Amino acid sequence: xxxxxxxxxxxxxxxxxxxxxxxxxxxxxxxxxxxxxxxxxxxxxxxxxxxxxxxxxxxxxxxxxxxxxxxxxxxxxxxxxxxxxxxxxxxxxxxxxxxxxxxxxxxxxxxxxxxxxxxxxxxxxxxxxxxxxxxxxxxxxxxxxxxxxxxxxxxxxxxxxxxxxxxxxxxxxxxxxxxxxxxxxxxxxxxxxxxxxxxxxxxxxxxxxxxxxxxxxxxxxxxxxxxxxxxxxxxxxxxxxxxxxxxxxxxxxxxxxxxxxxxxxxxxxxxxxxxxxxxxxxxxxxxxxxxxxxxxxxxxxxxxxxxxxxxxxxxxxxx
Amino acid sequence: xxxxxxxxxxxxxxxxxxxxxxxxxxxxxxxxxxxxxxxxxxxxxxxxxxxxxxxxxxxxxxxxxxxxxxxxxxxxxxxxxxxxxxxxxxxxxxxxxxxxxxxxxxxxxxxxxxxxxxxxxxxxxxxxxxxxxxxxxxxxxxxxxxxxxxxxxxxxxxxxxxxxxxxxxxxxxxxxxxxxxxxxxxxxxxxxxxxxxxxxxxxxxxxxxxxxxxxxxxxxxxxxxxxxxxxxxxxxxxxxxxxxxxxxxxxxxxxxxxxxxxxxxxxxxxxxxxxxxxxxxxxxxxxxxxxxxxxxxxxxxxxx
Numbered sequence: 078x079x080x081x082x083x084x085x086x087x088x089x090x091x092x093x094x095x096x097x098x099x100x101x102x103x104x105x106x107x108x109x110x111x112x113x114x115x116x117x118x119x120x121x122x123x124x125x126x127x128x129x130x131x132x133x134x135x136x137x138x139x140x141x142x143x144x145x146x147x148x149x150x151x152x153x154x155x156x157x158x159x160x161x162x163x164x165x166x167x168x169x170x171x172x173x174x175x176x177x178x179x180x181x182x183x184x185x186x187x188x189x190x191x192x193x194x195x196x197x198x199x200x201x202x203x204x205x206x207x208x209x210x211x212x213x214x215x216x217x218x219x220x221x222x223x224x225x226x227x228x229x230x231x232x233x234x235x236x237x238x239x240x241x242x243x244x245x246x247x248x249x250x251x252x253x254x255x256x257x258x259x260x261x262x263x264x265x266x267x268x269x270x271x272x273x274x275x276x277x278x279x280x281x282x283x284x285x286x287x288x289x290x291x292x293x294x295x296x297x298x299x300x301x302x303x304x305x306x307x308x309x310x311x312x313x314x315x316x317x318x319x320x321x322x323x324x325x326x327x328x329x330x331x332x333x334x335x336x337x338x339x340x341x342x343x344x345x346x347x348x349x350x351x352x353x354x355x356x357x358x359x360x361x362x363x364x365x366x367x368x369x370x371x372x373x374x375x376x377x378x379x380x381x382x383x384x385x386x387x388x389x390x391x392x393x394x395x396x
Numbered sequence: 397x398x399x400x401x402x403x404x405x406x407x408x409x410x411x412x413x414x415x416x417x418x419x420x421x422x423x424x425x426x427x428x429x430x431x432x433x434x435x436x437x438x439x440x441x442x443x444x445x446x447x448x449x450x451x452x453x454x455x456x457x458x459x460x461x462x463x464x465x466x467x468x469x470x471x472x473x474x475x476x477x478x479x480x481x482x483x484x485x486x487x488x489x490x491x492x493x494x495x496x497x498x499x500x501x502x503x504x505x506x507x508x509x510x511x512x513x514x515x516x517x518x519x520x521x522x523x524x525x526x527x528x529x530x531x532x533x534x535x536x537x538x539x540x541x542x543x544x545x546x547x548x549x550x551x552x553x554x555x556x557x558x559x560x561x562x563x564x565x566x567x568x569x570x571x572x573x574x575x576x577x578x579x580x581x582x583x584x585x586x587x588x589x590x591x592x593x594x595x596x597x598x599x600x601x602x603x604x605x606x607x608x609x610x611x612x613x614x615x616x617x618x619x620x621x622x623x624x625x626x627x628x629x630x631x632x633x634x635x636x637x638x639x640x641x642x643x644x645x646x647x648x649x650x651x652x653x654x655x656x657x658x659x660x661x662x663x664x665x666x667x668x669x670x671x672x673x674x675x676x677x678x679x680x681x682x683x684x685x686x687x688x689x690x691x692x693x694x695x696x697x698x699x700x
Contacts, residue, residue, distance in 0.1 A: 136597075139597040140597070175590055175594060181590035181593070182590075183613065185613055186608075194595065194600065
């Protein structure tokens, strides 16, 4: 059961930012020494606020960015492998469902061509075979086959997101990255899409990396999760553990920010500025906003400590 | 692939786009009603195009287009027999102007085609790949752009020798950088869009991304530029022929007719006037249409 599919080892992605033509170049630590392992067939949640490096991490997994350092292994093979054949196989194995389905589809192509694109790229199916395969895929995501003739702009947001999912599973990838797949949809449609994703996962033994800032969705979908803050993982563990007993102050802050239907949640506001990912501060990166900050926090770099029961946390105060 | 479980081929789906096309046409007609200038431009272009296509059929004296000489008819003012009058060799100027229309459209189409064939792939590659490729390619472009286009065309023709073909080549060589730059800026903007990222993440070949994803999404901008460029190209061609660097006598080219007619301008006004009016109308019509199309195709400026 716990066969490791994706192994991210000390992965970093830095960007060089230059202010103006002759300005000094600075380093933006988008993803900083991230290590994670995803088990085959699980749904792994990755949570954090905007700008924390979630997207950079998923784009690195998709090979849209080359990692600055560290390695990513998918089913045992390194994604930044030098041989083209391996790289190509890895592209096939990792697919993504994008947040904004409208933005992620060429408005000039018909749905059939959108879904058929990965097949065109990676298989030698004839046009007729491809069309049939597209019809099957559309059926799998709960859409009638004649949608293939429509343009993305003629569909609703939920239908388009189903198209995005059909496109992503066309090649039967090992890992599916879901980049906030439901955040652009309204509540009832969100539920439908999430259920579809769950069904597909069961049917096809897919592994999901579920990137989101919506904690309730992550709780519903994922078995294990990681919380990211400013390029670093601050806490990992099973979803159950983290929701029952969040250890890192940042995780607690996120939990408290979730609105409660009874309306009896006490909202604690955390003051302080979020530091910039350019030249991050020494010590704990959350120190500027943390209510429990001590002297040690601002002076020493915090490392991710392993705790009992497959948990780890980046805070010296947490037990 | 579990291709063994493929179901039977789908029955053909009735195209829903015929209604869509009708709607689009309706929308365009509505737009022309509001944009009077674009409508005027389009009408003039359609009329000129018809004249160009059926020219030989409607010319009163087809022989006069090139070499005929009727000295007994020389320099007649406009009359029913010769609506635009005649030139110093007695050739009918209406016929020659009609043939000039034909030639001008041929020049316009050839030059634009050539500029596009060079400029579009150039700009697409430069914009899509970026980095040093982009830098080198754009610097080359700027070398062409740093000369006034007229001067550049004149130098190239002077180098190659004056003729119609060399003139067209020289105009195309001074025009392609404009298409290249426009295409590059479009490519740079479109490659940031999600569907290009999605295609990249699927491992789609860069050339496929360029021609399947980027090119079709930049068409509207290119169409506007073509319309704008068409008028200018015709004007440049007439200017070069006027200077004796393009079409050679007895070719019925507008600029060339005006050039010859210059000598008779004070005594025989009709000689230069009618070809001149045609040049004016053509250039104006294309600019009107180009302006209109830009408003029509660019949703940002389209709110009327």
